[in-house]
Amino acid sequence: xxxxxxxxxxxxxxxxxxxxxxxxxxxxxxxxxxxxxxxxxxxxxxxxxxxxxxxxxxxxxxxxxxxxxxxxxxxxxxxxxxxxxxxxxxxxxxxxxxxxxxxxxxxxxxxxxxxxxxxxxxxxxxxxxxxxxxxxxxxxxxxxxxxxxxxxxxxxxxxxxxxxxxxxxxxxxxxxxxxxxxxxxxxxxxxxxxxxxxxxxxxxxxxxxxxxxxxxxxxxxxxxxxxxxxxxxxxxxxxxxxxxx
Ligand code: SAH
Numbered sequence: 001x002x003x004x005x006x007x008x009x010x011x012x013x014x015x016x017x018x019x020x021x022x023x024x025x026x027x028x029x030x031x032x033x034x035x036x037x038x039x040x041x042x043x044x045x046x047x048x049x050x051x052x053x054x055x056x057x058x059x060x061x062x063x064x065x066x067x068x069x070x071x072x073x074x075x076x077x078x079x080x081x082x083x084x085x086x087x088x089x090x091x092x093x094x095x096x097x098x099x100x101x102x103x104x105x106x107x108x109x110x111x112x113x114x115x116x117x118x119x120x121x122x123x124x125x126x127x128x129x130x131x132x133x134x135x136x137x138x139x140x141x142x143x144x145x146x147x148x149x150x151x152x153x154x155x156x157x158x159x160x161x162x163x164x165x166x167x168x169x170x171x172x173x174x175x176x177x178x179x180x181x182x183x184x185x186x187x188x189x190x191x192x193x194x195x196x197x198x199x200x201x202x203x204x205x206x207x208x209x210x211x212x213x214x215x216x217x218x219x220x221x222x223x224x225x226x227x228x229x230x231x232x233x234x235x236x237x238x239x240x241x242x243x244x245x
Contacts, residue, residue: 004194007131008172009040009041009042009116010040010041010165010166011040011041011042011114011116011161011162011165012041012042012044012091012115012116013041013042013043013116013117013118013119013158014043014044014046014084014091014116014117014118014119015043015044015045015084015119015121015151015154016048016077016080016081016084016118016119016120016121016153017045017046017047017048017121017149018047018048018049018059018121018123018149018204019121019149019151020045020046020047022045022151022155022189023041023043023045023151023154023155024036025062025153025155025228026159027155027158029044031162031163031166031168031169031170032142032158032163033161033170034185035162035165035167036162038039040162040165040166040167040168041116041162041165042116043158044084046080046083046084047132048072048076048077048080050080051076051077051079051080051083051217051223052076052110053075053076053079056111056138058073058076059072059073060073060123060124061073062073068125069125070124070125071124071125071126071127071128072122072123072124072126072128073128074127074128074134075129077120077127077128077131077135078131078135078136079091081118081131081135082135084118087090088165089118090112090114090115090214091114091115091116091117092117092118093117093118093119093120093135093138093139094118094119094120094125094137094138094139094154094157095120095122095132095137095138095139095140095150095178096119096120096121096122096139096140096141096142096146096150096153096154096157097122097139097141097150098145098146098147099111099139099141100138100140100141100238101138101139101140101141102138102141102143102144103140103141103142103143103156103157103160104144104180105160105181107140107165108157108160108161110163111157112161112162112164112165115154116160116173117157117161119150119154119157119158120137121149121153121154122149122150123148123149125152125226131204132146133160133244137219140153140157141153142156142157157228162170182221183232183235183236183239184221184222184224184233184236185199185221185224185225185226185228185229185230185232186221186224187216187218187219187220187221187224188220188224192206194206202216204216222234222236233241
């Protein structure tokens, strides 16, 4: 039942999947779960199989040209997409795919600023190429490894997006100093006790001198990024020299 007096969710997610019972899953608890209950975002998981037209409710078939595995049929997928996302739907339509553009914090931020997303989860060997073009699907990868299906990838995308929606994170400032938001990985974090197994918290962090703390954090963020992600460090340095030119 939808409550007519409740404001429409700011971010509307539709997920198309052969396993709707996997949603909201981990997004039903903690920050995302509370935001879902409050109506900050909405999530509808739709069973793709409901759009199959034959007696056996077939959603896949053998690959044209031969080879192992099965491919998801374009007609069934298109019918499922059209049912949740009319032609004038302003939301981006994402296809979870190891061939897609790797997900970045910038793309996550852009999604969070928009009206929502329609997310198609692949299974088997993937989906017929024609539905990708004809329904304007944007292929998104969550990393260079292969999952058994797009559901876990969709949960990753939504988790990253939902935490950025207004009012979801307790401390709004924490979203801006984190890894990737500044183009750098985050500095090390410490909390009590002051000594843990004989190892002390770096004294500067207990000095109360916010200027010195900022300098230390920035220096550490640069060091960690240089050591662990030379690609990000190089891009950061290049970006800085461009903006200073
Ligand atoms: N044969 C495909 C892999 C299919 S894996 C290939 O070699 O490219 C089955 C489904 O899992 C995919 O259709 C996709 O929806 C999902 N998936 C697998 N790995 C993924 C990843 N790294 N990112 C996003 N989705 C992924």
